[in-house]
Amino acid sequence: MADHPMLFLPGPTEVDLELREIMSTPLVGHRSAGFVAATQDVCARLKGLFQTKAHAAFETCPATALMEAAIRNLVPHGGLTLHLAGGAFSERWAKISGYCGRKPESLTAAWGTAHSADALRARLAAGPQPHAVMITHNETSTGVLQPLRELAAVVREHAPQALVCVDAVTSLAGANLPFDDWGIDLAFAGTQKCLALPPGLTVFALSERAMAAAAQVPDRGFLFDFVRAVPETVAGKPLATPCVPLVLALQHQLRRIEKETLATRFARHLQMRDTMQRWAAAHAIEPFVKDEAARSPTVSCFFASGRDVKAMAERASQAGYKIDQGYGDLKGKTFRIGHMGDHTTARLDACLATLL
Numbered sequence: 001m002a003d004h005p006m007l008f009l010p011g012p013t014e015v016d017l018e019l020r021e022i023m024s025t026p027l028v029g030h031r032s033a034g035f036v037a038a039t040q041d042v043c044a045r046l047k048g049l050f051q052t053k054a055h056a057a058f059e060t061c062p063a064t065a066l067m068e069a070a071i072r073n074l075v076p077h078g079g080l081t082l083h084l085a086g087g088a089f090s091e092r093w094a095k096i097s098g099y100c101g102r103k104p105e106s107l108t109a110a111w112g113t114a115h116s117a118d119a120l121r122a123r124l125a126a127g128p129q130p131h132a133v134m135i136t137h138n139e140t141s142t143g144v145l146q147p148l149r150e151l152a153a154v155v156r157e158h159a160p161q162a163l164v165c166v167d168a169v170t171s172l173a174g175a176n177l178p179f180d181d182w183g184i185d186l187a188f189a190g191t192q193k194c195l196a197l198p199p200g201l202t203v204f205a206l207s208e209r210a211m212a213a214a215a216q217v218p219d220r221g222f223l224f225d226f227v228r229a230v231p232e233t234v235a236g237k238p239l240a241t242p243c244v245p246l247v248l249a250l251q252h253q254l255r256r257i258e259k260e261t262l263a264t265r266f267a268r269h270l271q272m273r274d275t276m277q278r279w280a281a282a283h284a285i286e287p288f289v290k291d292e293a294a295r296s297p298t299v300s301c302f303f304a305s306g307r308d309v310k311a312m313a314e315r316a317s318q319a320g321y322k323i324d325q326g327y328g329d330l331k332g333k334t335f336r337i338g339h340m341g342d343h344t345t346a347r348l349d350a351c352l353a354t355l356l
């Protein structure tokens, strides 16, 4: 048994000792030359992670702050946002748009199913054209990975003025997301998921189109104003004090990811998904997501299938593993296992062996 409960939650996820140790080194000032250089280095390496030549930066905040910043920067007051909804987080984004005085419209897929390019095409052809289309790449509440490449291509073709905004909170660094090639305008992720760090920073990428669009939107605020904050952060001078230890750990983690390579990292996540599916099939446990192609490489969700989910989580906990007992209304009816970040199939096998 590990010396602490090992997290197989859909976030936050397990943080390796090597990264925890960096965060316990003596603090340095955020305006010191060394930390300025580290901040510049992190922003440069984030471009590689997002596979973009445009802009990449980070802010000290939960990922929800970037959901809100997307709306405030990229959509004028009263403007239409189209949300590909079908889970707790995509629905949250639509609510945030309304709270910000924009007009959210939801194109809905049933929880546990992926959005179809045809339905999106039909909606965009029917009009009116939205200012932005919001897509949750990996819906953590249900374990669905959206066909982002196809969906983004439909927006590019049928609503060329609309910005494609992507919540990549549980996909970035766990599933392929070539920002430039797929024509994305904004994508963001919190550090507590596939980056396998504690919560506290949100990393994001922004296209030139999105930066130009933001410059036209009034009242963007201060800290989350992309036009003001991104160039300053990239230059190593964030507008406000960042979470210094976490930035240094992120720098180290980005180096580790480069060493592993993105392709190997994505393949490792797919292997963990397949391990989960084989285990479930062997024990007659039914996947929540019927369509195999839509099953997430980072979060697997299953129906209880006659098992006592609470007892299962308790057994795992006794053995030193934390799993999730289902999101919101699905609590007890489903359970979720997060297999993201630095987890391996060997670690996952050890966790699964304790569940039943």
Ligand SMILES: Cc1ncc(COP(=O)(O)O)c(C=O)c1O
Residues within 6 Å of the ligand: 010, 011, 061, 062, 063, 064, 065, 089, 136, 138, 139, 140, 141, 167, 169, 170, 190, 199
């Ligand atoms: C897909 C998705 N979007 C957004 C969030 C919100 O992230 P945070 O709690 O960092 O604001 C989460 C958190 O689990 C998530 O899974």
